[in-house]
Amino acid sequence: MVPKYSFNVNSTGNQAVAWAAVEAGVDYFAHYPGSPVNHVEPALQKICAQENIDITFNHATNEHIATLAAAGASYCGARSLVVFKHVGMNIASDPLNYLGYTGLKGGMVIVVGTDPGATCSTGEEDPHWYAPQMNLPLLEPTTVQEIKDTVVRAFDISEKYEVPVLVFIPAKLCYNTDSIVVQKIKYHPKNFHFEKNPERFINVGQKAVRNHRALVERLGRLASDTNFLQGFGNPKAPYAIVTRGITSNHVYESLSHLGLFNEVHLINVEMTYPLNITPLAALLEHKAKIVVIEDQDGFLENQIKMNLFNKLKGDVYGKDIFPVWDEVSYHLVDSYLRKEFKFEEGPEPLAIPVVPERLGAFCEGCPHRSIFYAIDEAIKGTDTIIGGDIGCSSLPPHRTDWLLCMNAGIGISQGMSHVLKDQQVISTGGEGSFFHGGILSLQSAILNKINLLHMVLDNRSVAMTGHQDSPTRNPKTDYRGLLESIGVDKIIEVSAFNPLELTLRIRQELKGKGVRVMWVKGDCALQPDPETELKRKTKFISIDNSQCLDCDICYTDLQCPAIERVETLSEDLKIDLDKCMRCGVCIEICPNDAINVRYQHEFSI
Ligand code: SF4
Ligand code: SF4
Structure with missing residues (x-):
């Protein structure tokens, strides 16, 4: 695998994961689809087809299966990428709790779409706590470019420290778009081989204990060998903000808008588990006040308090200021900083468009x-x-x-x-x-x-x-x-x-x-079979308003969006044939036979 040249592409966060997979030379991709990371797989399929790259895809029936299959490929030396959403961590947690014990031969990276604000999920579970429980490194990119770079880097870490690496990407970043730099690589055919090693792969009793200890020691080396801390603003300022993931963008933007970079030392933590404790302690020990700003639970705050207890001059704040629910938005950060730095007046906060809440609906013909x-x-x-x-x-x-x-x-x-x-x-x-x-x-x-x-x-x-x-x-x-x-x-x-x-x-x-x-x-209306496509061209459905008794069953009970009120005083109903999928359901349920079907040949002379 030899880097050939770099080039720029417009990419969403999802697509950046796919580009990273290509750049990192991933051999095996396993996933269970879930928003916000549902577009990674089609993006990777498209790139593979365009670039003539041969990656094996596993469309698993759940996250547990995807994880185990990817582990099997990694045991044999293949680089494997697993993708699912935050709740998938619950399903995959069984194997993930022990894959660090066995270690891996080929790098294994698990990209997890998180969802503070529950924009595309039934809840905003915070999966961060799995990282210490599973003893798995956790990386959190802040931009679309960083997604690509972090996933590539995660493969190197995974292979060097023989441990699966978690990469968490929040929904907002998954759907964000930016121009990113990717590297084109040249593929060579690879041969994979599994080397039997019962000491490593049969985890039971004292073998499990020994492997657990070896894993913890490897993580300790990772935390001391590498530095995942990024500093901005004034390192000598007595006031520090520590942040992670997409929240660091809101903090950066707000500090810059309010002109506060001289008053604040901003530290972004890219690897949130295990923490680079020694360099972090050196940065924070003399600060008068430390505020941790992060989405969801106080994962970072908790670790800082736990690891640096009694080693810091100033107090550490976090979830006593920012809520554990919903996203920590730019506006929340901005209003906190205005209060903290006693801005009587100041630049107007950046405008954020107000988006009405929309609940979604079944499609026409669903x-x-x-x-x-x-x-x-x-x-x-x-x-x-x-x-x-x-x-x-x-x-x-x-x-x-x-x-x-x-x-x-x-x-x-x-x-x-x-x-x-x-x-x-x-x-x-x-x-x-x-x-x-x-x-x-x-x-x-x-x-x-x-x-x-x-x-x-x-x-x-x-x-x-x-x-x-x-x-x-x-x-x-x-x-x-x-x-x-x-x-x-x-x-x-x-x-x-x-x-x-x-x-x-x-x-x-x-x-x-x-x-x-x-x-x-009944097939999904957005994947119509050829018969439905033909019906859409040849079958015409309409409401005979002279026959209609305004019972409203089709409009109010069925609620098909193709059935509309005509904008006249008569309030007649009509069917929008551009939307109608010709499923025939309204025809069947109309108790007054008011919905008619005519075929193309009836109009022909
Ligand atoms: S179900 Fe039939 S009768 Fe009732 S409102 Fe619809 S078209 Fe009219
Ligand atoms: S046939 Fe009736 S129910 Fe089906 S999509 Fe058309 S209008 Fe809606």
Whole structure:
């Protein structure tokens, strides 16, 4: 692998990870798609195709599997990159807790998209605490260029210290765009080999203890050999701000806007675990006041207080000033600095556009819209509970009663079904969730003889994160055979686009017993098959307002965005054929036959 030449590209944070993978000579890429790092894989696929680079891709069905597969490749000498979002750390934590013990041959880097502010997640869990628990180094880039540079550097660290390296990138930075410099490299074919070594790879008893100790010693060497501290402003100032990740940009920008660089020594910590304690202590020991500004929990503040207890002249502040929830924004930093430095007046804060909160919605022709309409109809007048799961099916106007984490639909429904006597529970979840871990919950429900109706919403796509293929896109996937083999009591297959039949089948199953799986099929509207494409050209759907009785079922209950109110006093409805996917659901549910279909040939002479 020889660097050939450097060049500039416009890149998002996601794309910078892909460019880093290419520059670092990654051989193996494993991922589980999740926002905000969902665009890394398509970006890497595109670069590989353009540059004729041969990287092996593993589209794993969950983060645990992605991590183990990448570890296997690294054990054999391949450089491996794993990508998933913050909650994926919970799923991958089992292997990640012990991969440092065994060490690696090829570098292994785990890029994790974090989400302070929960912009694309069900929560803003702070995964930083995993780094000390797992004894894994943690790097936090601050810009798009740094993402590329840090990931490349992380591979070198991983190989030198024989440990997987974590790189955390917050959502804002993942979606940021900048011009970055990347290096083009020349690939050589590689041969990989696994050297058996029971002392290293069989971790049990005293072997595990010895390997744990060796890992801690390697991390100690990493912290003392390298320096990941960046200083700005006045090193002699008695006031220090210590920061990490994207927050350092807000602090830098605010200090610069307020002209405070002479009063403040700003220190950015790029490797937040393990900390470069000795040089950090030297920078901070004589400061009169130290304020740690960071997103989410006080991970850095906590480590500074723990490691430098009684070694500092000034007090350390952090989460007593800045909240642990939401992002620490530029405006929050700016208003704090104005108060701290007693700015009666001063430059106006930089304007930040106010963005209205938008909740998202099902697309026109989305199979989930029809499914939730049918569920609503089927449970009308009952106190039935609907369990929700992660994915497109959680978009408004969803009717689920909770939204928590992957597989929470079927998982929580089990416990409820076990204890509730007077209420029925229907659990829902996409096929992506089902193969991610839902199938294990189903096996458990069978084992425990729970009465449960689970609806698999199979749109053959991990649609919400960028249409990665789901297992059912593979025609060989025999989900019926799979369900039968684990002992599901009843399997019902039904189309999402027949809401009346679907309503009937759900109603029937509310009285059923045992573990029942309703597999509801309907392709994602954004991945239409050729038949739908043809229908869009030849099938014309319209509302006959002379027939329409204004019951509003299609407009208010179904809420398909292709059905609009005509802007006249008559308030007539019309269908926007540019948006309509010809799914036919509105035609079926209209109780007054007011929605008509005409075909192209009917217009021909
Ligand atoms: S469902 Fe039919 S009758 Fe009711 S508002 Fe829509 S078009 Fe009119
Ligand atoms: S056929 Fe009806 S429900 Fe389907 S996309 Fe068109 S307007 Fe919406």
